[in-house]
Amino acid sequence: MPPTDQPRLVDRFGRIGRDLRVSVTDRCNLRCTYCMPAEGLAWMPKPEMLTDEELLRLVGVLVGLGIESVRLTGGEPLLRRSLVDLVAGIAGLRPRPRIAMTTNGVGLDKVAAALAEAGLDRVNVSLDTTDPEHFQRLTRRDRLDDVVRGLAAAAEAGLTPVKVNAVAMRGVNDVDAPELLQWCLDRGYELRFIEQMPLDAQHAWDRGLMVTQAELLQRLGERFTLTPVPSRGSAPAETFLVDGGPAIVGIIASVTAPFCAACDRVRLTADGQLRNCLFARREVDLRGPLRDGATDDELGQLMIEEMARKAAGHGIDGPRFVQPDRPMSAIGG
Ligand code: SAM
Ligand code: SF4
Numbered sequence: 001m002p003p004t005d006q007p008r009l010v011d012r013f014g015r016i017g018r019d020l021r022v023s024v025t026d027r028c029n030l031r032c033t034y035c036m037p038a039e040g041l042a043w044m045p046k047p048e049m050l051t052d053e054e055l056l057r058l059v060g061v062l063v064g065l066g067i068e069s070v071r072l073t074g075g076e077p078l079l080r081r082s083l084v085d086l087v088a089g090i091a092g093l094r095p096r097p098r099i100a101m102t103t104n105g106v107g108l109d110k111v112a113a114a115l116a117e118a119g120l121d122r123v124n125v126s127l128d129t130t131d132p133e134h135f136q137r138l139t140r141r142d143r144l145d146d147v148v149r150g151l152a153a154a155a156e157a158g159l160t161p162v163k164v165n166a167v168a169m170r171g172v173n174d175v176d177a178p179e180l181l182q183w184c185l186d187r188g189y190e191l192r193f194i195e196q197m198p199l200d201a202q203h204a205w206d207r208g209l210m211v212t213q214a215e216l217l218q219r220l221g222e223r224f225t226l227t228p229v230p231s232r233g234s235a236p237a238e239t240f241l242v243d244g245g246p247a248i249v250g251i252i253a254s255v256t257a258p259f260c261a262a263c264d265r266v267r268l269t270a271d272g273q274l275r276n277c278l279f280a281r282r283e284v285d286l287r288g289p290l291r292d293g294a295t296d297d298e299l300g301q302l303m304i305e306e307m308a309r310k311a312a313g314h315g316i317d318g319p320r321f322v323q324p325d326r327p328m329s330a331i332g333g
Pocket of ligand 1: 074102194198332
């Protein structure tokens with residue numbers, strides 16, 4: 001399908017898909033309690049996963065349909081051995097999309113420069129606390145130092161602005177929020193908290209236990225003066241100037257203040273399923289048609305049809321909400 005100036009991934013509500021999240025693997029080397037059980041999960045068998053060539057072809061078709069930015073995620077994207085080549089492949093697409101990655105940062109120090117060289121523009125590194133004991137309790141691994149090194153290497157390689165993603169868990173790291181913000185401010189990283197969502201494989205999410213945006217604002221407000229920055233657009237994070245700025249902190253209140261009405265996201269899983277929402281109950285298979293010889297036009301048509309089906313909102317806070325079958329680590333966060 002030739003590139004077009006006309007975006008084609010449009011839904012019934014007029015929202016346009018411009019931001020693609022690609023899960024490059026469902027595997028992970030951490031076991032964050034809000035994401036996975038301690039024993040891990042049954043990982044995707046290799047033959048079911050898209051090869052680099054297949055993945056690049058699908059991303060290329062999506063770019064032809066108006067995707068402007070691609071975020072690599074997982075599972076842990078750094079566990080895909082060909083990651084640098086994949087980034088280079090995506091950077092070679094025309095029009096060239098912006099390329100970002102969400103990673104837990106373990107091992108990032110070794111590849112940050114190569115990723116930047118290949119065309120990666122930015123990273124978000126997940127770090128929920130700088131307290132070693134709390135880190136261990138949350139991720140069930142003793143890897144805090146690796147993440148800290150990864151962050152420094154990302155900044156050094158120019159993968160900026162370096163953003164830090166944090167999930168606050170009641171009774172574990174919620175008390176650490178102001179300290180984490182200070183730690184990020186000291187290093188020039190932009191911190192964003194994400195409200196915990198019902199996407200864990202264990203289905204242990206509890207609305208009553210979730211740390212809300214309001215609670216976080218109150219906790220951070222005890223140490224900092226936060227002033228809302230107007231104009232959220234399609235960006236999910238509400239941002240606040242810290243002590244008058246220019247530094248900011250973001251809060252992604254996916255549960256208590258969803259941004260569905262402005263959502264511009266599309267998701268591709270490591271096994272080639274297209275999802276029009278993180279919380280979609282269905283997905284469309286692209287891998288089957290791709291391996292059966294479908295043309296780019298035929299694949300594009302499947303994508304366009306799936307995007308048109310996008311629901312108005314995820315309804316997490318509603319009585320009829322049903323958690324998707326796949327956990328966050330397999331969908332791509
Ligand atoms: N492994 C990489 C990482 O942790 O950054 C990428 C995948 S992870 C699924 C992507 C993001 O989703 C991370 O920032 C993580 O903290 C967040 N996340 C995972 N489970 C979540 C949940 N139940 N609610 C909210 N955010 C979650
Ligand atoms: Fe792994 Fe990321 Fe899930 Fe943590 S949030 S278990 S690092 S995929």
